[in-house]
Amino acid sequence: MPPVFRLHLRALSLALDPAPPRVPALGTGALLMLHVAGLALVARLSLQPGWLVLLPLALLAPGAHALRTRRFPAVESLAPLFVVELLAVGRVGVAVVRGSVPEPLGTLLDLGSAAPLAAAWTLLAQAPLLLPGVSANALRSRLGGAVAVLAGAWAAVAYFGARTSGVTASDPYAYVQMAVDFATRGAPVHPFPLATVLAGWGLPSGPAAPLGFAVSPETGLATSVWPPGWAVPLGAAYRVAGEAGLYALAPALGIVTLAAVWMLAREATGHLERRWSSLAAGVAVVVLATSAEQVDRLVVPMADVPAQLFSVLPVWLSLRAVRPRRGQAGTAASSEALSSGCRRGARHRSAPGLSRTDLLAAGLAGLCLGAAFAVRYTQVLVVAGPLAAWTVTWVVRPAERRRVLAVSAVAGVAAWVAALPVLLYHQAYFGSPFQTGSQELGLFSAQSIPENLVAVLGGELFRSTEFLLLAPAILVGLVALARDRPIALTAVVAWVAALVLFHLPYAALRGRDLLPEFPALAILAGVGVAEAARRAVTQRRAWVPAALSFVVVALLWVRSAGVLRATAPGMPYPAYGGLTAEQRRSFDRLAALVPPGSVVGSTLNSGAIGLYAGRAAVRPAAWVEADWLAALDRLLGSGRRVFVLRDGDEIEPPLEAARMRFMVRTLADLSLPYFEAGGGWSSQQVSLVEIETSGR
Numbered sequence: 001m002p003p004v005f006r007l008h009l010r011a012l013s014l015a016l017d018p019a020p021p022r023v024p025a026l027g028t029g030a031l032l033m034l035h036v037a038g039l040a041l042v043a044r045l046s047l048q049p050g051w052l053v054l055l056p057l058a059l060l061a062p063g064a065h066a067l068r069t070r071r072f073p074a075v076e077s078l079a080p081l082f083v084v085e086l087l088a089v090g091r092v093g094v095a096v097v098r099g100s101v102p103e104p105l106g107t108l109l110d111l112g113s114a115a116p117l118a119a120a121w122t123l124l125a126q127a128p129l130l131l132p133g134v135s136a137n138a139l140r141s142r143l144g145g146a147v148a149v150l151a152g153a154w155a156a157v158a159y160f161g162a163r164t165s166g167v168t169a170s171d172p173y174a175y176v177q178m179a180v181d182f183a184t185r186g187a188p189v190h191p192f193p194l195a196t197v198l199a200g201w202g203l204p205s206g207p208a209a210p211l212g213f214a215v216s217p218e219t220g221l222a223t224s225v226w227p228p229g230w231a232v233p234l235g236a237a238y239r240v241a242g243e244a245g246l247y248a249l250a251p252a253l254g255i256v257t258l259a260a261v262w263m264l265a266r267e268a269t270g271h272l273e274r275r276w277s278s279l280a281a282g283v284a285v286v287v288l289a290t291s292a293e294q295v296d297r298l299v300v301p302m303a304d305v306p307a308q309l310f311s312v313l314p315v316w317l318s319l320r321a322v323r324p325r326r327g328q329a330g331t332a333a334s335s336e337a338l339s340s341g342c343r344r345g346a347r348h349r350s351a352p353g354l355s356r357t358d359l360l361a362a363g364l365a366g367l368c369l370g371a372a373f374a375v376r377y378t379q380v381l382v383v384a385g386p387l388a389a390w391t392v393t394w395v396v397r398p399a400e401r402r403r404v405l406a407v408s409a410v411a412g413v414a415a416w417v418a419a420l421p422v423l424l425y426h427q428a429y430f431g432s433p434f435q436t437g438s439q440e441l442g443l444f445s446a447q448s449i450p451e452n453l454v455a456v457l458g459g460e461l462f463r464s465t466e467f468l469l470l471a472p473a474i475l476v477g478l479v480a481l482a483r484d485r486p487i488a489l490t491a492v493v494a495w496v497a498a499l500v501l502f503h504l505p506y507a508a509l510r511g512r513d514l515l516p517e518f519p520a521l522a523i524l525a526g527v528g529v530a531e532a533a534r535r536a537v538t539q540r541r542a543w544v545p546a547a548l549s550f551v552v553v554a555l556l557w558v559r560s561a562g563v564l565r566a567t568a569p570g571m572p573y574p575a576y577g578g579l580t581a582e583q584r585r586s587f588d589r590l591a592a593l594v595p596p597g598s599v600v601g602s603t604l605n606s607g608a609i610g611l612y613a614g615r616a617a618v619r620p621a622a623w624v625e626a627d628w629l630a631a632l633d634r635l636l637g638s639g640r641r642v643f644v645l646r647d648g649d650e651i652e653p654p655l656e657a658a659r660m661r662f663m664v665r666t667l668a669d670l671s672l673p674y675f676e677a678g679g680g681w682s683s684q685q686v687s688l689v690e691i692e693t694s695g696r
Helices: 003-012 025-046 049-058 060-069 081-098 111-125 136-141 143-162 171-185 193-200 231-268 274-289 292-298 304-321 334-347 356-375 377-396 398-430 448-460 471-484 486-503 511-536 543-566 581-593 606-613 625-637 649-659
Strands: 213-215 221-224 599-601 616-618 642-645 663-675 681-692
Touching: 003 543, 025 049, 025 081, 025 111, 049 060, 049 081, 049 111, 081 111, 111 143, 111 543, 136 143, 136 274, 143 231, 143 274, 143 292, 143 543, 171 221, 171 231, 171 606, 193 616, 231 274, 231 292, 231 304, 231 486, 231 511, 274 511, 274 543, 292 304, 292 511, 292 543, 304 356, 304 377, 304 398, 304 486, 304 511, 356 377, 356 398, 377 398, 377 486, 377 511, 448 486, 448 511, 471 486, 471 511, 486 511, 511 543, 581 606, 581 663, 581 681, 599 606, 599 649, 606 616, 625 642, 625 649, 625 681, 642 649, 642 663, 649 663
Parallel strands: 599 616, 599 642
Antiparallel strands: 213 221, 642 681, 663 681
16 A cells, blocks of 8 residues: 555544654645645535635644654645545435435535535644654543544534524423413413413313413413423423523523433443543534434433433442442352443542442432433333342342442432422322323333334334444444443443333334433444444554544535524524524514414414414314314304414314314414415415404
8 A cells, every 4th residue: 555545544543643654745746736626626516715714723733743854744634534535426426417416415425515624634634743752542531531522512613503592292392381470470381371271161171271281260270281490491491591591491401412412321331441431422422412303402401301311310320329349259240240340430439338429429319210200201211220130230230239238228219309399290280290291101002013113113223314324333332341341231221221111112113212222322333433433443543543433424414414404504404393583573564463362373383472462272173173263263252353363274164164164364474384274384485364244
C-alpha cells in the first residue's frame, strides 16, 4: 500500500502519527488543491459559502505543526474532509443521471449535515498535531468522551432549536394542561363549566372536555387518563419561566438522559479499559441522541423522555449499589469482579460491607423507580432490572447477601415514598389508590401478540431509522457482556424484556411506548462497537481500524441522516401535537375573532382552543347528530354565539348537519393542524365558520 494511503487511513482511524514521514511537497500541493475544489463544490451545492472557510481553519493545526517541525504540513490530517467532498460529487452524479436528487438520496447526500460531521472528524484526527507528546492510546482513551460531548452539543442545539411553540391534539395538550392547572390551581384537574350547562339541559357533557379527559357533569371538573407525575416538573417550569418553560423542559431532560445513558454504559462496561468503556458509552449517547423516535417525543412536552430517564437511573443506581469491590472475586462471576475491581478498586474500601454510598445509591434508585411510575404507570416494571441485578449478585456473591438485602429494602421503601403522592391522587379522584382514570386495560388481548411482535421487531425497534442497521453491533454487545459482565447484562435484559413482553398484548402499541427501552439497545450497540474496535486495533493492517471507523460512521449516517436534516436550524420540526410559531399565533387570532362566552366546535384542537384562546370548546363528532343539533338549539337560544373550526375530517358530518338547519358563514382561514381520519395529520389553512339562526 502506498505510504500516502496508509497515512490517510491512519488519520481516518484517529491514529495519526505526528512524527515523519510526511506526504512529499508535490503530493501535499495536489491534495490541497483537491480539498479546495471539493469544499468549493460543497459550498456551491449546499448554498452555504461559509463552508469555504473550513479549509483555512482545518489547516491551522497542520500549519502550526509544520512551523514547529519545519516540515511539510500534515495534509493527511484532512482525510475526513474527503467524506463530505465525495458526497458532493455523488450528489452531482445523481443529479446528472436522474435530473434531480430524489428521496431518500437527497437526505443521505445532504451536505448541510455532513459538513459539520466531517469538520468534527477532522478536528479529532488532528488531535495528535494539536497535542504533541500525547500518545495515540491516550488520545483514544478520550475519544468516547469527545464523541459524547459532540453529540451532546449537537443535541442541545437540535433539541432546543426544534422544540415546539405550543401544543395541541390529545397527549401533548393534556400534559401541558395538567401542568398549568398544577401550577395555578394546585391540582392536575381542570374545570370545564360548559359541561354542567349541557348536563342541565339533559345533554351528554363529555364532548365539552377534550379527548382523554373524563368530566363530571355535576362539578365540571375533569381528570386526565394520563398519570399526573409529569405535571409536577412541568408545572414548576411554568411557574419559573412561563409558557416557554413548558416547552424547554423536555429537551433539557433529553440532554440529562444522554448523561444518564453515559453513566449506565460506563457502569455496564466496568471490565473494559477506560478507552473502550468510554467509546462504548460515547457511541451509546450518539445512537440515542439521533434516534428519530427520541427526537419526536422530546420536542413536545410528552412524558416519554422523562419516563425514559427515570427508567435508566434505577438500573444504573441499582448496579452502582452492588458494584463489586476489590478482594470480592472468587465466585461464579469472578472474572467480572476481578476486572471491575482492577479498574475501580481504588475508589472503594478493600473490606466488604455496606457503605453509605451503597445506601445512597439504593435510595436514589428507589426514588427514581417511584418517579418512573408517577410519570408512566407501566414503567413500574423497570423494577425487573434492579431485581435481576440483585438476584444474580445474591447467587454468585454469597458474601454480599447482607448487602443485597439492605440495598433492596432501602430501594423498596424509597420507591413507595416516591409513589405515595400519585396513590393519594388516585384515592382522592378515583376512590382507590390503585384505580386510575385510564380504560386501556380493555385494549390488552392475546390476539394482539403476533401482530405486535412483528411490529416491534420490524416496524418499531428494528427499522432503518432506529436499530436495524445496528443489529450486528447489538448482537456483539450481548455476547461481550454475557461473557464479561453477566450481572449488568441481566439487569439490562430484564428491564427490556419485562416491558416489551407487557406491551405485546396491547392493541394500540406504538414506538413511543417502547422509547424508555431504547437506551438499553443503544448501550448494547455501543458495547458492540467498542468490542470490534478493541479487536481491530490489534491488527497489523492499517486499513482494518480505518475500515471499521468508516463502516461505523456510514451506518450511523444512514440511520440518522433524516433526523440531522429535519433538525437543521430554521427547519420547523413536524412533531405530532406540536405547533409552529405561526400556528401558536393563530390561536391568539382565534381569540380575537371569537367573543368571550362563545363556543367553538373542533376536533383534536379543542383543548388548545381553551388553553390558548380561552374559549369554551366542544367536540361535535362525539355527539350523535340529534344531540349535536339539540346543543346548537340550546346554545344559540341562550344567546351564545357558536363557531366551528374545520380542523379535521370528523368535523364535516356535524357541520353538514348544521347547514341543513342553520346559516353557516366563513370568517377566516387559520394556519393550524388538520387531523385526518385514521390518525393522520397535516399543517394547512383551516376555516373558522360561524353558525347562526336564520333570523339573526
